[in-house]
Amino acid sequence: MKIVFTTKGSEWESAIDPRFGRTEYFLVYDEENDELSSFDNRAINDVAHGAGPQTAQKLFELQPDVLITGNGPGGNAARVLGSANIKIFVGAGEMTAKEAFEAYKKGELKEF
Amino acid sequence: MKIAIASGKGGTGKTTLSTNLALLLAETEKVILTDLDVEEPNSGLFIKGNLIHQEEKFKMVPQWNSEKCALCGNCQKVCNFHAVIQLVDQIIVFPELCHSCYACSELCPTNSLPMIPQKMGELREYQLDDLTFIESRLDIGQEQAVPLIAQTNKYVDEKYSDEIIKLYDAPPGTSCPVIEVTKDADFVILVTEPTPFGLHDLTLAVETMRELDKKFGVVVNRYGIGNDDVIDYCESEKIPVIAKISNSRRIAELYSRGSLLYREIPAVKDELVKVLDFVKGNLARGEM
Numbered sequence: 090m091k092i093v094f095t096t097k098g099s100e101w102e103s104a105i106d107p108r109f110g111r112t113e114y115f116l117v118y119d120e121e122n123d124e125l126s127s128f129d130n131r132a133i134n135d136v137a138h139g140a141g142p143q144t145a146q147k148l149f150e151l152q153p154d155v156l157i158t159g160n161g162p163g164g165n166a167a168r169v170l171g172s173a174n175i176k177i178f179v180g181a182g183e184m185t186a187k188e189a190f191e192a193y194k195k196g197e198l199k200e201f
Numbered sequence: 202m203k204i205a206i207a208s209g210k211g212g213t214g215k216t217t218l219s220t221n222l223a224l225l226l227a228e229t230e231k232v233i234l235t236d237l238d239v240e241e242p243n244s245g246l247f248i249k250g251n252l253i254h255q256e257e258k259f260k261m262v263p264q265w266n267s268e269k270c271a272l273c274g275n276c277q278k279v280c281n282f283h284a285v286i287q288l289v290d291q292i293i294v295f296p297e298l299c300h301s302c303y304a305c306s307e308l309c310p311t312n313s314l315p316m317i318p319q320k321m322g323e324l325r326e327y328q329l330d331d332l333t334f335i336e337s338r339l340d341i342g343q344e345q346a347v348p349l350i351a352q353t354n355k356y357v358d359e360k361y362s363d364e365i366i367k368l369y370d371a372p373p374g375t376s377c378p379v380i381e382v383t384k385d386a387d388f389v390i391l392v393t394e395p396t397p398f399g400l401h402d403l404t405l406a407v408e409t410m411r412e413l414d415k416k417f418g419v420v421v422n423r424y425g426i427g428n429d430d431v432i433d434y435c436e437s438e439k440i441p442v443i444a445k446i447s448n449s450r451r452i453a454e455l456y457s458r459g460s461l462l463y464r465e466i467p468a469v470k471d472e473l474v475k476v477l478d479f480v481k482g483n484l485a486r487g488e489m
Contacts, residue, residue: 138283139282139298142283142286142293143283143286146286149288149289165295169293172288172291173288
């Protein structure tokens with residue numbers, strides 16, 4: 090199972106970025122191989138319009154099973170993610186990635 | 202003659218000035234007031250005319266036709282606004298992000314993205330004696346004001362000669378919609394308030410108008426609040442302060458009821474006359 094977090098950094102201790110479209114990083118955890126990697130999304134700051142669909146497209150390419158984020162994607166991004174078979178969990182906006190992962194494991198995060 | 206009323210900061214009195222100026226002028230000549238703040242037009246709250254014309258406005262957006270599509274990804278590469286994206290075996294179009302540039306459609310090798318009209322808003326035209334009032338209103342959910350502003354400008358220009366005085370109530374700010382409203386104006390009136398916020402946004406508006414090489418002057422509204430910094434700034438930058446409308450509770454009361462100011466408050470009428478004399482004087486001297 091591959092889990093992606095929207096984060097403000099590239100480590101387990103990094104805070105979750107509550108925004109989807111303008112998230113600074115994607116933190117990618119591959120459960121099977123216990124591997125942690127990240128994708129730097131900060132170039133999105135230069136995009137005035139359409140950040141949501143663009144970030145959603147990046148996420149799509151990472152092919153995760155689960156997305157863990159804060160506020161949840163907006164309308165345009167949700168349309169893109171709707172075409173992918175990704176489970177989205179929200180409400181982790183004030184946690185670190187590690188805390189969010191634990192909360193997800195315990196079933197404490199709300200499905201979008 | 203085209204006169205745009207803009208501001209930088211919102212809530213400084215663009216609509217107050219536009220509507221009062223238009224109706225005062227209409228007492229002696231034909232005037233056209235166009236509300237181009239299409240995201241939230243409110244001049245209409247102060248003008249009770251007869252509806253004489255109404256039309257829907259459309260913008261062109263691509264629509265994906267999956268049958269012929271070769272999934273080459275060219276469309277998403279050429280779109281600067283991320284309005285078209287490819288997800289493996291499908292193309293998704295976001296009409297609200299589309300700027301109707303036709304690039305994806307024209308450059309599609311299989312013609313799989315024909316452009317179709319999508320409604321974005323409505324234009325209404327009212328008549329009140331010698332005042333023609335036109336307003337356009339963007340539909341809820343539409344993100345772009347510029348195409349509707351451009352089409353409204355076109356409507357006004359095709360229907361009415363530039364011999365008539367045309368006033369334009371602009372949106373606040375200094376971004377694309379404001380550029381679209383002011384770029385063809387002969388004169389721009391910048392309405393501000395004498396506060397730090399007013400000054401900050403006025404300087405941005407001044408920079409914008411200078412970049413556009415526009416003739417402009419400043420009207421200070423709510424004069425008496427804040428400080429003298431706006432007046433000092435205009436002096437040092439050699440920007441004419443055309444009029445000063447004093448801050449008063451009575452004005453706020455009249456405004457909140459949708460009433461005109463100049464019929465009730467002679468001092469406001471005096472300031473409006475100053476604005477008209479200044480703009481017309483500039484025109485007469487061929488400075489525009």
